[in-house]
Amino acid sequence: MVLETPISGRWQGGWLEGVRHCPSPNFGPRPAHALIDLIVVHSISLPPGQYGGPEVEQLFTNQLDWQAHPYFEQIRGAEVSAHFFIRRDGTLVQFVDTDQRAWHAGASHWCGRDNRNDDSIGVELEGLEGDMFEAPQYAALTELCQALAQRYPIAHVAGHEHIAPGRKCDPGPGFDWAQLQQGLGWPIGCFPDVTLGGSGTQG
Numbered sequence: 001m002v003l004e005t006p007i008s009g010r011w012q013g014g015w016l017e018g019v020r021h022c023p024s025p026n027f028g029p030r031p032a033h034a035l036i037d038l039i040v041v042h043s044i045s046l047p048p049g050q051y052g053g054p055e056v057e058q059l060f061t062n063q064l065d066w067q068a069h070p071y072f073e074q075i076r077g078a079e080v081s082a083h084f085f086i087r088r089d090g091t092l093v094q095f096v097d098t099d100q101r102a103w104h105a106g107a108s109h110w111c112g113r114d115n116r117n118d119d120s121i122g123v124e125l126e127g128l129e130g131d132m133f134e135a136p137q138y139a140a141l142t143e144l145c146q147a148l149a150q151r152y153p154i155a156h157v158a159g160h161e162h163i164a165p166g167r168k169c170d171p172g173p174g175f176d177w178a179q180l181q182q183g184l185g186w187p188i189g190c191f192p193d194v195t196l197g198g199s200g201t202q203g
Contacts, residue, residue, distance in 0.1 A: 007092065007143040009150055014099035016092075016147060019084075024060045024095040026081035026103045031118050036098070036152040038120040039145055040105055042082060042160045043127040043171035047071045051088050051126055060085070060095050080104065082122035084144060090136025092144065098151070108163040111156060116163050121148055129172035138176070142183040155190060162192045 008018040015021060030036070046055035047069045058064040059080065066076045082104040085093045096102040104122030108115065123144065127133050148154055159175065160168040181191050 007140070007147050009143075009147040011147075011151055014097035016094055016098075016144075019092040019094050021094050022057055022061060024081040024102070025062060026060065026079045027096045027100045028103075030099070030101045034101075034119040036119050036121065037155040038110060038116055038163075039148060039154060039157045040108075040116065040120045040122050040160055040163060041141070041157065041171050041175065042104060042122060042124045043129055043133075043175070044085075044124045045126055045128050049128050049131075056085060056124070056126065057093065057095075082124040084122070085124045085126065086137050086140045086144070087126045088134050088137065090134070090140040092140050098148070105160065105163060107167065110158055110163040121152070121154075125171055125175075127171065127174070129170045130174050131172070132174045133171070133176070138179055138183060141180060145180075145184055157186075157190055158192050 007016065010017040044056055045051055046053070046059060048071060055064060059078065060082065062079060064072060066072045081095050081102045083094060083096045083098050083102045085095065098121055101117055102122045103117065104124070105117040105120060108117070110116050113119070123141065125133055125137050125141070145154070145157065157180070160170045161172065177191055181188060
């Protein structure tokens, strides 16, 4: 599927042109000489299983009304972010300059390195762990990965569940890693081996 408004692949610093920018205060500097070579795929919906509302953007910009839904009490006070958010219709929103460190991964390990917030790009898909994702989301994610690979030495794509096993389960079994791999045409070794037949990268 081709996006109606293809991602340009042009950058102004760490901000991707042609997408909506919604700056988050939840970021910090990357360590000196950080090698930005990992894209981490997440899923999120607020309230869980409800799509299309402003709540995710409100969470990432510290504007969520904690009393608006009973579930929000479980995440009250959270200060989190991701670099990008892809809605069900493929709309792409950027929250953090990709040269900066977004707060998306937490305690994590992949390819021999800990603290992968330091050197990764976080991409949230609007969705629920275990549920399916939409064709426009795969199209947008594919184009975004290609744009990121033009700017950074991207070598790996993994789910939050892969870099923080036992602590996180997203994007979950509903995410089609083979579809993403085929759309990008990148080597299977760039992706989690548990999803692509046993020949990819492990943490």
